[in-house]
Amino acid sequence: MSTAREAKPHLTRPHVLALLREMLRIRRFEERCAELYQQEKIRGFLHLYIGEEAVAVGVMQALLPEDAVVATYREHGQALARGVAMNPLMAEMYGKQEGCSRGRGGSMHVFDAATRFYGGNAIVGGGLPLAVGLALADRMQNRANVTACFFGEGAAAEGEFHESMNLAALWRLPVLFVCENNLYAMGTALAISESETDIRAKAQCYRVPSAVVDGMDVVAVEAAARAAVAAIRAGEGPQFLECRTYRFRAHSMFDAQLYRSKEEVERWKERCPIAQLSAWGRSVGLVHDADIAAMEAEIATEVQASVDFAEAGSWEPLSDLARDVTTPREAA
Numbered sequence: 001m002s003t004a005r006e007a008k009p010h011l012t013r014p015h016v017l018a019l020l021r022e023m024l025r026i027r028r029f030e031e032r033c034a035e036l037y038q039q040e041k042i043r044g045f046l047h048l049y050i051g052e053e054a055v056a057v058g059v060m061q062a063l064l065p066e067d068a069v070v071a072t073y074r075e076h077g078q079a080l081a082r083g084v085a086m087n088p089l090m091a092e093m094y095g096k097q098e099g100c101s102r103g104r105g106g107s108m109h110v111f112d113a114a115t116r117f118y119g120g121n122a123i124v125g126g127g128l129p130l131a132v133g134l135a136l137a138d139r140m141q142n143r144a145n146v147t148a149c150f151f152g153e154g155a156a157a158e159g160e161f162h163e164s165m166n167l168a169a170l171w172r173l174p175v176l177f178v179c180e181n182n183l184y185a186m187g188t189a190l191a192i193s194e195s196e197t198d199i200r201a202k203a204q205c206y207r208v209p210s211a212v213v214d215g216m217d218v219v220a221v222e223a224a225a226r227a228a229v230a231a232i233r234a235g236e237g238p239q240f241l242e243c244r245t246y247r248f249r250a251h252s253m254f255d256a257q258l259y260r261s262k263e264e265v266e267r268w269k270e271r272c273p274i275a276q277l278s279a280w281g282r283s284v285g286l287v288h289d290a291d292i293a294a295m296e297a298e299i300a301t302e303v304q305a306s307v308d309f310a311e312a313g314s315w316e317p318l319s320d321l322a323r324d325v326t327t328p329r330e331a332a
């Protein structure tokens with residue numbers, strides 16, 4: 001484990017607790033979502049981030065409130081870590097009007113203007129050109145912001161990945177590309193779908209400086225993200241961070257997981273980012289049992305409150321169905 005005390009002399013108790021807390025919020029929120037899905041309270045698709053929490057939480061530490069975030073359909077973790085409130089997030093999962101996307105997005109299309117959270121994107125690779133556009137808009141309007149773009153390693157096989165990498169590098173745009181390499185794109189392992197499995201090499205061939213980090217270690221992710229964001233803010237153009245991680249659950253709620261062994265999943269679970277940080281924190285006296293108990297109690301209350309909020313929410317009336325839908329004739 002790369003979490004020896006000597007490796008983290010800078011870590012304060014409040015910061016360790018904050019990192020733990022954010023990861024635990026994501027874990028408990030999503031565990032509840034899985035239950036609600038079984039009860040058909042949440043419908044449609046549901047992709048859980050459980051196991052990958054260190055990536056979102058680590059990267060968010062390096063961002064400022066005015067920066068932008070773009071993510072995938074597996075984006076509840078990024079939304080929570082970015083500061084999207086849990087109540088409207090849960091209401092969005094339910095499809096209620098009180099949701100952050102007014103119930104029209106659901107699990108895969110979480111948006112929140114206040115935190116500059118630009119989705120939630122169901123199209124593999126679809127977020128990358130969006131991030132390039134956001135960064136270009138910031139540049140053209142003289143705003144010194146960074147756009148962080150999360151995507152899976154499966155996106156590296158898409159044309160949009162290559163187009164985005166090329167333009168971001170050519171125009172030296174302030175984009176932090178965060179590849180969440182969890183080894184599988186649905187049921188397809190990286191090794192059987194890519195001729196070059198070193199994703200970093202794909203960014204490097206566009207001259208985008210790249211780093212690989214243990215995505216199960218939130219402290220390592222934070223350090224790598226801070227270094228990359230500092231380079232972007234110094235005007236060095238886009239940076240690429242490959243986080244090696246693993247999803248503990250199925251790709252979505254419909255997946256028999258025949259493409260990987262139970263032993264493999266169990267081996268990765270031993271590297272759970274929450275358990276690792278908690279164990280290290282206890283071993284060096286920065287985290288106590290009482291901290292975890294208090295955190296668990298607070299988060300349980302927050303999650304229950306979000307469920308109550310969503311349950312009490314309302315459905316969009318049928319009469320509003322076509323509101324905000326532009327027909328070709330109107331657009332012309």
Ligand SMILES: Cc1ncc(C[n+]2csc(CCOP(=O)(O)OP(=O)(O)O)c2C)c(N)n1
Binds near residue numbers: 153186251
């Ligand atoms: C353009 C496109 N092709 C195919 C799909 C179907 N699809 C949904 S998720 C997925 C796998 C993507 O894997 P990856 O990018 O590694 O992200 P992960 O789900 O592992 O987080 C695929 C192929 C899609 N949504 N969009």
